[in-house]
Amino acid sequence: MKYQSRKKALILLADGTIFYGKSVGDKEGTAFGEVCFNTGMTGYQEIFTDPSYFGQLMVTTNAHIGNYGTNSEEVESDSIKVAGLICRNFSYEYSRPVADASLEEFLNKNGLFAISDVDTRALVSYIRDNGAMNAVISTRVNDIDGLKKELKEVPSMEGLELASKVSTKEPYYFGDEDAAYRISALDIGIKKNILRNLAKRGAYIKVFPYNASFEDLSAWNPDAYFISNGPGDPEPLSEAIATAKEIIKTDKPLFGICLGHQIIALANSVSTYKMHNGHRGINHPILNLLTGKGEITSQNHGFAINREETEANDNLEITHVHLNDKTVAGIRMKNRDVFSVQYHPEASPGPHDADYLFDDFFRLIEKTTKQTAEV
Structure with missing residues (x-):
């Protein structure tokens, strides 16, 4: 000893x-x-x-x-x-x-x-x-x-806004400035490995503070948008929700992870709630409803989106569910190139079952940029 x-x-x-x-x-x-x-x-x-x-x-x-x-x-x-x-x-x-x-x-x-x-x-x-x-x-x-x-005297996590505690104070860049695509990322607690995954697939990323407006993100003329993971209750993040609503109105792809997933749900009028325990670990089972395949995933969240409200929303489709408790683990919009997951496809240190989601994001970006170039 x-x-x-x-x-x-x-x-x-x-x-x-x-x-x-x-x-x-x-x-x-x-x-x-x-x-x-x-x-x-x-x-x-x-x-x-x-x-x-x-x-x-x-x-x-x-x-x-x-x-x-x-x-x-x-x-x-x-x-x-x-x-x-x-x-x-x-x-x-x-x-x-x-x-x-x-x-x-x-x-x-x-x-x-x-x-x-x-x-x-x-x-x-x-x-x-x-x-x-x-x-x-x-x-x-x-x-x-x-x-x-x-x-x-310690405040409850429910209702607690924490993104401002971990977000960047000033915008910064990540990746190769000569990369094929540009992505505006809203940092509400972003992990470095997310940026690495975006950059290695051919993106130059500009990372913005948690309270950046849509005008801030769009002024850089990105090919797509990203909303990151992060801590705390999503519902107090009114600025991020407003920014997500404006992004959704565009015809450009949007991908959200974890807290970003919850922000996209709130932007679509789906509420969130604090879970009894949350999901935290690198061995959580997910079912991809689009492919029928199972995934072992890395997760870290104490809030989730309301399943009943998601199922009743005409603009949303549930794409992934957590096999332990049937909570919503992924959604996509039916009329927009917008999707999100509750877990971590960047999964540092692992597992890497879900890193295909970054490839899906870039296929949407490639499709959208080609359509724009043809107009």
Whole structure:
């Protein structure tokens, strides 16, 4: 054991339930957020840097975390976005040749408080039964009353706008400026691997802040539009919804992922709701209703779109469903080149069953640009 004097720590849930563990390293600390769990066996570094996880205390269901270290290239944003880490066994040593630091060093560099030695099976089982809720992790094990008081002041994820916390402040470019196509992307928490997937298929992307207007995005004269993933409740994002409505009025393709999927649904008058637990992991089964094929997918969302309203909407078609709970996992518009999915086809670190969706997007772009050139 690297640290002999690790501090006692606890997880206090909003309903008063307490689980115990120990601090990672010998640090004291406290962190607040919505507690959730991810069922992936790998990819912890990508998870921790995914903007969609902003403000959440992450419980990793895999028993060992940190055993393959970290690599500076395997990040989805410029910093850690989770509020805190909860795990069973934390590995201070690592044995991966391409790693350039331990997970402990990575967490320390980014100022993230973490606790281990937690009965994560019991904790995840409790969350499954009682739903995701706010929580606090802390070494202040003798100040439970004080922690309860502070925890009550933490806002609920329902109704919480978080895109502004993770979006770019100024527009920027990604890819080769001589690429065949130009895409305007609305950043409401975009992952780097999404940009990589767009760029490697021949796109030059201009990334805009979460509150950019349609006029901002269209002034660049793009061939298509993209709305990204991101954290928080979609319904407060009135500016993004208004922008999506204007994009839909054009004849140019639009693709949305995760939070972007929910924004496109809201732009079509389909409501969203907070899920009991959400879907988080890299092993979620999806059925593609258009092909009849199954997909194993990467997911990270705590909100979903209303299935009944989607089925009743004359302009929408459900294209994908989650096989565990039959929630809507993908839609497309019948009269526009607009489609979206609730999961992550860029899937860093994997799986890659759904990366064909980027190819579908580019086929629409190619078709639209050819039609425009022929006019």
